[in-house]
Amino acid sequence: MPKSKYEQIYKSLKKRIDSGEYNEGSYLPSENTLIQIYDCSRNTVRRAISHLTMEGYVQPHHGKGVRIIHSSSDNQPKYDYLITDAEGVYATGKRYGFSVRNKVIAFEELTIDEHLAQKTGFPKGIQVYFIQRVRYIDDVAKMIDTSLLRKDVVGQMNEKIAEKSLFNYYSKNLGMEIATIKRKITMVEATPLDEKYLELGDFN
Amino acid sequence: MPKSKYEQIYKSLKKRIDSGEYNEGSYLPSENTLIQIYDCSRNTVRRAISHLTMEGYVQPHHGKGVRIIHSSSDNQPKYDYLITDAEGVYATGKRYGFSVRNKVIAFEELTIDEHLAQKTGFPKGIQVYFIQRVRYIDDVAKMIDTSLLRKDVVGQMNEKIAEKSLFNYYSKNLGMEIATIKRKITMVEATPLDEKYLELGDFN
DNA sequence: ATTTTTCTCTTGTTTAAACATGTTTTTATT
DNA sequence: AATAAAAACATGTTTAAACAAGAGAAAAAT
Numbered sequence: 001m002p003k004s005k006y007e008q009i010y011k012s013l014k015k016r017i018d019s020g021e022y023n024e025g026s027y028l029p030s031e032n033t034l035i036q037i038y039d040c041s042r043n044t045v046r047r048a049i050s051h052l053t054m055e056g057y058v059q060p061h062h063g064k065g066v067r068i069i070h071s072s073s074d075n076q077p078k079y080d081y082l083i084t085d086a087e088g089v090y091a092t093g094k095r096y097g098f099s100v101r102n103k104v105i106a107f108e109e110l111t112i113d114e115h116l117a118q119k120t121g122f123p124k125g126i127q128v129y130f131i132q133r134v135r136y137i138d139d140v141a142k143m144i145d146t147s148l149l150r151k152d153v154v155g156q157m158n159e160k161i162a163e164k165s166l167f168n169y170y171s172k173n174l175g176m177e178i179a180t181i182k183r184k185i186t187m188v189e190a191t192p193l194d195e196k197y198l199e200l201g202d203f204n
Numbered sequence: 205m206p207k208s209k210y211e212q213i214y215k216s217l218k219k220r221i222d223s224g225e226y227n228e229g230s231y232l233p234s235e236n237t238l239i240q241i242y243d244c245s246r247n248t249v250r251r252a253i254s255h256l257t258m259e260g261y262v263q264p265h266h267g268k269g270v271r272i273i274h275s276s277s278d279n280q281p282k283y284d285y286l287i288t289d290a291e292g293v294y295a296t297g298k299r300y301g302f303s304v305r306n307k308v309i310a311f312e313e314l315t316i317d318e319h320l321a322q323k324t325g326f327p328k329g330i331q332v333y334f335i336q337r338v339r340y341i342d343d344v345a346k347m348i349d350t351s352l353l354r355k356d357v358v359g360q361m362n363e364k365i366a367e368k369s370l371f372n373y374y375s376k377n378l379g380m381e382i383a384t385i386k387r388k389i390t391m392v393e394a395t396p397l398d399e400k401y402l403e404l405g406d407f408n
Numbered sequence: 409a410t411t412t413t414t415c416t417c418t419t420g421t422t423t424a425a426a427c428a429t430g431t432t433t434t435t436a437t438t
Numbered sequence: 439a440a441t442a443a444a445a446a447c448a449t450g451t452t453t454a455a456a457c458a459a460g461a462g463a464a465a466a467a468t
Contacts, residue, residue: 004421005421043423063430063431063449065449210451234418234419235418245453247453269417
């Protein structure tokens, strides 16, 4: 059914990652190996890998290999891991004439435990930045934005940076590394922590 | 400063688009022309174009050319045009254990007038699908989702399709055409139309 | 004049080769 | 043994060439 060869390879690799044949955290077979496996040219392999990279399945590391950063336990599409960060809302606000700003209410480093691994799809044991920001629209808190950022990927950052758009930081300082950000917007059911910051009125 | 040649070309083209030297709606110079302009190989040109495509700046049309779908008047980043559709919320809901569903409250075809061109960045005169969906979370309407979809790009669609995830439709039926969707989430300041459908409680 | 065919221009896919550069292992040197 | 150089292997960039396929214009046939 897939017309092109690179698409076949792309889907094959994706399947192997989803099924757990290729474990998260490990590296894909090298390009030369994949060339032999799929009997094709290097360009074609690289094109397939490029697609996986764009979707946040893998992360190339120059000189080392292509790391798998996708949890097989997570069957959901990966599109909410892509670049859907605050910048979008900023831009939206500017166009529509209301103000948007973020306030960092939590900035911690923590280690993924069993529970978080289940919820986020991150592998247990790795360290992440836990960032929660309140999003104010016209000076009223409207949602809480929770982000988990792999420390091994994003490197150093601090609270001041998080205050501004996360996206700006990543695009400028880390290039294409953005795709490895897994994030989630908890826009309903304020948790106990949330309630302190959200002015939900009779909404909740 | 840009290290690689394809990145230089990418930025050069982007600049020309942003500045209005290349008008939206028109086509980029053909690959062969760009090869001469930038004195490079076809692959390098295509790589630069590929980047622009990913970011929603242009849209390749097989056999015809690469169309510019970026309004020069719009200086905001293009990331909110990418794949940030309902599917993300669906997935979020599944993971967090609350239900999400959409209801289509408006499905019309309309032509972009001056006012809409200003707000959306679409060129005046083109036809678009105007779709509004209420997003219910745990059976309570929480936000209205407004999408404008270029008719010339997305082709045919109907109300039933919109009822489900827009994303599913596009990914299955239109492949990578998704990048041309410009959308906006009006999450605040319910308009008169919105008020009929949103149960905002004392929120509004 | 209308239809059909052909040609040309466009983007899409694939292969091959060369060189650059980052990473690790092995080897040689001290 | 510790250090430095070299080799091997990884991905990154660029070029060249060939063929496929969509779109439209020009030419040929009816």
